[in-house]
Amino acid sequence: MNRQYHVIGACSCWGAQVRACERGPEDLVEGQVFERLQRQGVSIREVEMLFPDKLARNEEVPLAQSLPLIRDFNLRLMKTVRKAVQNGSFPVVLGGDHSIAVGTWNAFDVPFGLLWIDAHLDSHTEKTTPSGAYHGMPAAALLGHGIPEMAHLVKKHPVLKPQNLAFIGARSFEKGETELLSKLNVKVYFMDEVHERGLKEIIPEAIAHVMRGVSHYGVSLDLDVFNVEEAPGVGSPEEGGIRKGELLPLLSQLSKDPRLLAFELLEFNPERDIDHKTRELVFEILQKVMK
Numbered sequence: 001m002n003r004q005y006h007v008i009g010a011c012s013c014w015g016a017q018v019r020a021c022e023r024g025p026e027d028l029v030e031g032q033v034f035e036r037l038q039r040q041g042v043s044i045r046e047v048e049m050l051f052p053d054k055l056a057r058n059e060e061v062p063l064a065q066s067l068p069l070i071r072d073f074n075l076r077l078m079k080t081v082r083k084a085v086q087n088g089s090f091p092v093v094l095g096g097d098h099s100i101a102v103g104t105w106n107a108f109d110v111p112f113g114l115l116w117i118d119a120h121l122d123s124h125t126e127k128t129t130p131s132g133a134y135h136g137m138p139a140a141a142l143l144g145h146g147i148p149e150m151a152h153l154v155k156k157h158p159v160l161k162p163q164n165l166a167f168i169g170a171r172s173f174e175k176g177e178t179e180l181l182s183k184l185n186v187k188v189y190f191m192d193e194v195h196e197r198g199l200k201e202i203i204p205e206a207i208a209h210v211m212r213g214v215s216h217y218g219v220s221l222d223l224d225v226f227n228v229e230e231a232p233g234v235g236s237p238e239e240g241g242i243r244k245g246e247l248l249p250l251l252s253q254l255s256k257d258p259r260l261l262a263f264e265l266l267e268f269n270p271e272r273d274i275d276h277k278t279r280e281l282v283f284e285i286l287q288k289v290m291k
């Protein structure tokens with residue numbers, strides 16, 4: 001398969017309390033990640049950086065005031081992803097905090113499934129969130145729950161049906177999230193099950209699960225799903241994650257899958273990175289997915 005890639009650096013971290021992840025995409029440029037992929041024969045048509053109206057750069061702004069910025073950014077991201085698809089390119093979106101998933105996945109009008117690979121469930125609503133941070137809400141929003149600015153960015157109906165979403169690697173979450181997801185009957189492969197059964201068995205099963213009744217799917221990969229030693233540069237590190245040696249080989253199949261709509265990689269925080277370990281992990285992930 002000869003995909004042409006449109007890489008979109010989503011340089012917004014207004015959804016998180018610590019806002020350094022807005023520098024993530026620029027750090028990848030500094031590390032010549034995209035040049036290196038091109039040198040290996042990856043056909044990247046364009047690398048486009050999207051910035052929010054206002055850069056945070058660790059500015060103290062109450063979370064409530066960042067909601068209009070998140071909405072505006074998601075609308076522009078949605079249009080950018082749409083434009084890439086219309087031009088025949090495959091969109092690869094690099095965050096930025098996870099609230100940008102609302103923009104990425106609103107871009108598609110066909111019904112699709114979504115794999116959410118993440119240490120967290122990101123399924124809070126404004127009623128259940130302990131922190132108020134919007135990056136804890138995008139999965140609920142795509143299911144049509146929570147703050148209208150996120151749950152109904154442009155569409156009246158939810159972007160995803162509960163049967164078309166599956167979480168992999170969850171190990172840090174709150175009761176409000178598991179209550180919503182079990183009420184909706186959304187599939188969650190918690191970290192215990194990943195350790196027990198292994199991703200080699202779980203990933204194909206999860207893809208089959210989210211593809212029930214649809215012909216396409218997407219992948220939203222939060223870097224915090226990995227082991228902290230291997231991915232220290234993330235917004236919200238959690239102990240006990242997935243080893244890259246287990247996940248990376250399985251990502252190769254995404255490069256060959258014509259059913260895949262887009263790939264999204266989130267929460268890279270270069271300020272927390274150690275010896276560019278996380279930057280190089282991003283490079284390795286993109287090498288697998290963008291072959």
Ligand SMILES: [Mn+2]
Pocket residue numbers: 098118120122135222266267
């Ligand atoms: Mn996340």
